[in-house]
Amino acid sequence: MDHLPNPAAVRPAMCPEHGDFESRNIISRIWSKCPTCESVARQAQEDREEASKQADVERRHAERLHFARVPARFIGRTFESFKADTEAQKHAQAIARDFAEQFADNRKHGRGLIFSGLPGTGKSHLAAAILQTMLKRDVCYVTCLDMIREVRGAWRKDSDRSELEVLGTLGGLDLLVIDEVGVQYGTEGEQTIIFDVLDRRYRDVLPTVILTNQDKAGFKTFIGERTFDRLTETCRWVPFDWSSYRAQARKDDNAESREAFVPRSDMWQGAV
Numbered sequence: 207m208d209h210l211p212n213p214a215a216v217r218p219a220m221c222p223e224h225g226d227f228e229s230r231n232i233i234s235r236i237w238s239k240c241p242t243c244e245s246v247a248r249q250a251q252e253d254r255e256e257a258s259k260q261a262d263v264e265r266r267h268a269e270r271l272h273f274a275r276v277p278a279r280f281i282g283r284t285f286e287s288f289k290a291d292t293e294a295q296k297h298a299q300a301i302a303r304d305f306a307e308q309f310a311d312n313r314k315h316g317r318g319l320i321f322s323g324l325p326g327t328g329k330s331h332l333a334a335a336i337l338q339t340m341l342k343r344d345v346c347y348v349t350c351l352d353m354i355r356e357v358r359g360a361w362r363k364d365s366d367r368s369e370l371e372v373l374g375t376l377g378g379l380d381l382l383v384i385d386e387v388g389v390q391y392g393t394e395g396e397q398t399i400i401f402d403v404l405d406r407r408y409r410d411v412l413p414t415v416i417l418t419n420q421d422k423a424g425f426k427t428f429i430g431e432r433t434f435d436r437l438t439e440t441c442r443w444v445p446f447d448w449s450s451y452r453a454q455a456r457k458d459d460n461a462e463s464r465e466a467f468v469p470r471s472d473m474w475q476g477a478v
C-alpha cells in the first residue's frame with residue numbers, strides 16, 4: 207500500500223546549501239527535507255518568539271513606568287548603581303533596599319521614609335530605585351508642587367475629575383513618593399492639601415516616602431505641626447548629609463559607564 211509511511215524507506219538527497227543528506231519517507235510521497243535547513247529554520251523561529259517575548263516585557267515595563275510616573279532621568283537608577291563609599295551612604299542605601307524588600311510588611315503597617323538632605327545626594331535616585339522594584343503594585347511618584355496643582359486643578363469648572371477623586375487616587379496608592387517637599391514657601395492652602403493627602407494615607411495605614419532638602423526643623427515648619435506629628439509616628443527619618451554627586455553623575459553619563467538597563471518580567475511579577 208503505497209500511501210502508508212515506510213519508516214525504512216530512505217533515499218539520498220541533496221541540499222544546494224548543505225550538500226548530501228539522507229531523506230526519509232514521511233508519508234506517501236512526502237520526504238524529509240535537509241535536517242540542517244530545518245534546524246536553522248527552527249532556531250530562527252525560536253529567536254523570533256524570544257524577541258517578541260522580550261519586546262512584550264519591555265512594552266509592559268514602559269507602561270508601568272508611565273503609570274508610576276517615574277521621571278525619565280531616574281529610569282534604570284537602581285540600588286546597585288547607587289555608589290556608597292561612606293558609612294552614612296551605605297546606611298541610606300540599605301534602608302532604601304530593605305524598605306523595598308520588606309514592602310509587604312511595610313505596607314501592612316503603613317511604614318514610610320523621609321529622605322532629608324542637600325541637593326544631589328541621591329534621594330530621588332534611591333526613591334526611583336524603590337519604585338522600580340514594585341511596579342506591579344499601585345505606586346506613584348509625584349513632586350509636591352504637582353500634587354498641589356493636581357488637587358487645585360480639580361477645583362476648576364472644566365476639570366474632568368472632582369477633588370475627591372484626585373484625593374482618593376493619591377490617598378489610595380500602595381506607595382506614594384512625594385519629591386521636592388519644602389522647596390517653596392508653604393502657604394496655609396498648600397499645607398492643607400498636603401495634610402489632606404497624608405492624613406488619608408495615615409488613616410488607611412498606607413506608606414509614603416517623602417523627599418526634602420529641609421532639615422527636621424525646616425521640614426516641620428513647612429509641613430505644619432499636625433502633619434509632622436503623623437509622619438513622626440509612621441516614617442523613618444533618613445539623613446543624606448554628604449555633598450552633591452551631580453558633578454560625578456555628569457562624568458558617569460559622559461563615560462557611559464551606566465549599564466544599559468534591561469527590564470525583566472520578574473520586576474513586576476511574583477514576590478514583593
Ligand SMILES: Nc1ncnc2c1ncn2[C@@H]1O[C@H](COP(=O)(O)OP(=O)(O)OP(=O)(O)O)[C@@H](O)[C@H]1O
Pocket residue numbers: 283287288289290295323324325326327328329330331332418419451452455
Ligand atoms: N551615590 C550615588 N551613586 C551614583 N549616582 C548617584 C549617587 N548619588 C546621586 N547620584 C546621581 O546624581 C544625580 C543627582 O541625584 P538625585 O537627583 O537623586 O539627588 P537628590 O538628592 O534628589 O537632589 P535634589 O534634592 O536636588 O532633588 C542623579 O543622576 C543620580 O542618579
Ligand SMILES: [Mg+2]
Pocket residue numbers: 329330331385386417
Ligand atoms: Mg531629587
Ligand SMILES: [Zn+2]
Pocket residue numbers: 221222223224225240241242243244
Ligand atoms: Zn540545507
